[in-house]
Amino acid sequence: MAWIRGAGSTAFGRLDGEHTLTLMARAASAALQDAGCERDDIDGLLCGYSTALPHLMLASVFGEYFGIDAGYCHTVQVGGGTGAAMTMLAKRLVESGQCRNVLVVGGENRLTGQGSDKTVQTLAEVGHPDFETPFGPTIPAYYALVAARYMHEHGLTERDLAEFSVLNRRHASTHPDAHFKTLIDVDDVMSSRVIAAPLKLFDCCPISDGACAVVVGGEPSAVKLAGAGQVHPFQHVIAAQSLTEFRSSEASQRALTEAGVQLSDVDIAGIYDSFSITLLVFIEELGLAARGQAAAAARDGKFGFGGAVPVNTHGGLMSFGHSGVAGGLAHVVEVYRQLAERAGERQIPNRRVGLVHGEGGILSSQISLVLLNDR
Amino acid sequence: MDDVAGSFWAACERGELLLQRCQTCESWQCYPRPFCASCGGESLTDVKARGNGHIYSLTEVIRAPTPEFEALVPYVIALVDLEEGVRVMGHAESSLTLDDAVTLGFCVHGELHLPYFTRR
Numbered sequence: 271m272a273w274i275r276g277a278g279s280t281a282f283g284r285l286d287g288e289h290t291l292t293l294m295a296r297a298a299s300a301a302l303q304d305a306g307c308e309r310d311d312i313d314g315l316l317c318g319y320s321t322a323l324p325h326l327m328l329a330s331v332f333g334e335y336f337g338i339d340a341g342y343c344h345t346v347q348v349g350g351g352t353g354a355a356m357t358m359l360a361k362r363l364v365e366s367g368q369c370r371n372v373l374v375v376g377g378e379n380r381l382t383g384q385g386s387d388k389t390v391q392t393l394a395e396v397g398h399p400d401f402e403t404p405f406g407p408t409i410p411a412y413y414a415l416v417a418a419r420y421m422h423e424h425g426l427t428e429r430d431l432a433e434f435s436v437l438n439r440r441h442a443s444t445h446p447d448a449h450f451k452t453l454i455d456v457d458d459v460m461s462s463r464v465i466a467a468p469l470k471l472f473d474c475c476p477i478s479d480g481a482c483a484v485v486v487g488g489e490p491s492a493v494k495l496a497g498a499g500q501v502h503p504f505q506h507v508i509a510a511q512s513l514t515e516f517r518s519s520e521a522s523q524r525a526l527t528e529a530g531v532q533l534s535d536v537d538i539a540g541i542y543d544s545f546s547i548t549l550l551v552f553i554e555e556l557g558l559a560a561r562g563q564a565a566a567a568a569r570d571g572k573f574g575f576g577g578a579v580p581v582n583t584h585g586g587l588m589s590f591g592h593s594g595v596a597g598g599l600a601h602v603v604e605v606y607r608q609l610a611e612r613a614g615e616r617q618i619p620n621r622r623v624g625l626v627h628g629e630g631g632i633l634s635s636q637i638s639l640v641l642l643n644d645r
Numbered sequence: 646m647d648d649v650a651g652s653f654w655a656a657c658e659r660g661e662l663l664l665q666r667c668q669t670c671e672s673w674q675c676y677p678r679p680f681c682a683s684c685g686g687e688s689l690t691d692v693k694a695r696g697n698g699h700i701y702s703l704t705e706v707i708r709a710p711t712p713e714f715e716a717l718v719p720y721v722i723a724l725v726d727l728e729e730g731v732r733v734m735g736h737a738e739s740s741l742t743l744d745d746a747v748t749l750g751f752c753v754h755g756e757l758h759l760p761y762f763t764r765r
Contacts, residue, residue, distance in 0.1 A: 406706065408706065
C-alpha cells in the first residue's frame with residue numbers, strides 16, 4: 271500500500287528569473303514541507319524531462335542539485351503522462367519495499383526558457399519523422415484530426431468542445447497560482463483564432479513555466495494512492511486503429527479494481543486536458559458521461575464545483591497551465607489537495623474518491639490513478 | 646531516413662504510393678518496416694495503392710510548425726481510408742469534408758512528392 275503524504279507546486283505562468291532546476295527545487299521543498307519530511311527521509315527520486323533543459327539524466331542532476339541521496343533514481347518519459355506515470359511507479363516502488371519515501375518532481379520554464387515558437391517546433395517532433403512530419407503537422411493538428419472525426423461520428427459541434435475551455439477557465443479563476451484566470455464564455459472560444467481546424471486558440475492549452483512535486487510513502491497518510499493502471503494503444507496517429515476509441519477505460523478499470531471502488535464512487539477528477547477535445551473524449555471514454563453527452567453534462571453542471579464529479583478544479587492544463595511534465599502532475603496535486611482537505615478557500619467538501627487520468631502523445635499513452643480520502 | 650523510408654519516398658517521386666503487406670500473415674503495416682509488427686515475419690511485399698479512398702479525417706493547418714511550412718499555410722492534412730483497407734496520411738485540397746470520396750495524386754514540397762488527395 272502507498273499514500274501520497276505531501277504535494278507542492280509553484281505558480282504557473284511567466285516566471286522570469288527561474289529555470290528548470292530552481293522551479294523543480296521550489297516545488298520539491300514545498301512537497302517535503304507538506305509531507306513533514308526532510309531530505310534524509312527520501313530514498314527514491316523520480317523526475318520527468320524538461321524540454322527547456324534537455325538533459326539525459328535530469329533526475330540525477332536534480333538529486334545532486336537539490337541534495338537527495340537516492341537508493342532508486344530515474345528520469346521518466348511518458349510525454350504529458352509522465353506525472354501520472356511517475357506517481358504510479360512511486361507507488362510500486364514503495365509497495366515492493368524498494369523505497370520508503372519517493373519524491374516525484376516535474377517542472378520547467380517552458381515559456382520563458384524557450385518560448386512558444388520553439389516549443390511548438392519541438393513538440394511537433396513527436397510525430398513520426400518519416401511518415402507524419404513530412405506533412406507539416408503540429409500537436410494541435412493531430413488533435414484536430416481526432417476532433418474532426420469524433421465530432422463527425424457523434425454529432426458534436428465546436429460549441430460543445432468550447433464548454434470544456436470555459437469549465438477549466440472558470441475553475442482557474444478561483445486559483446491564485448493559475449496562469450490564466452480571466453473568465454471566458456463559449457462565444458469567446460468561438461471567436462478565437464483558428465490554429466488547426468476545428469481547434470481554435472481557446473481550445474488549446476497554453477505554454478507555461480511551472481513545477482509540481484509529490485511525496486509517495488509507505489506510512490498511512492491522508493490520501494491513499496489506492497490504484498493505478500495504464501494502456502498504450504499506439505504512439506502515432508497514423509498507427510491508431512481508431513480516432514474515436516482509445517481504450518481509456520482499460521487503464522481506469524485496472525486502477526478502480528485495484529482500489530476496490532467503482533466508477534460511480536468517483537466524486538472528484540483530474541483529467542488530462544491538452545485541448546478541449548481531449549477532456550471531452552476522456553470524460554466519455556472513462557464513462558463519466560455517455561458517448562456524445564459530455565457537453566450536455568457540462569452544461570448541466572456535473573463537472574463544476576457543485577456537481578457530482580468536479581473536474582480539474584485547479585483549471586487544468588487549459589487554464590492553470592502546461593509546463594510539460596508538471597502540467598500533468600498538477601492534476602495529481604489538485605486531486606490530492608481536495609481529498610486531503612488542503613485546498614483552502616477552494617475546498618470542495620466531502621470528496622472521498624478521486625480519479626486522475628494522465629495522457630502522453632495523442633490520446634495514446636494513458637495512465638489512471640485512483641486516490642482515496644483515508645483520513 | 647532509413648532504407649525502408651527512403652524507398653517509400655522514392656516511390657512517391659515515381660507517382661506510386663506503396664503499402665507494405667506481410668506475406669506470412671497478410672497484415673497491412675501502417676508504415677513500412679523491415680519486419681511484420683504482427684507476426685515478426687520478414688517476407689514483406691510492397692503493394693501499389695490503386696488510389697481510391699474516403700476521407701477519415703482532415704484539418705486545415707493555420708499555425709505551422711516551421712518557417713518552411715508557414716509558406717504553405719493554409720494547407721490541409723488528411724487521413725484517407727484507401728479501398729485496400731489501409732489508412733494513410735496525405736495532403737488534400739480544401740473544401741473536402743469527412744467521408745468524401747477522394748483519389749490520389751502527388752504534390753511537390755521541398756525534396757518530397759507528397760501524396761495529395763482530391764475529390765473523386
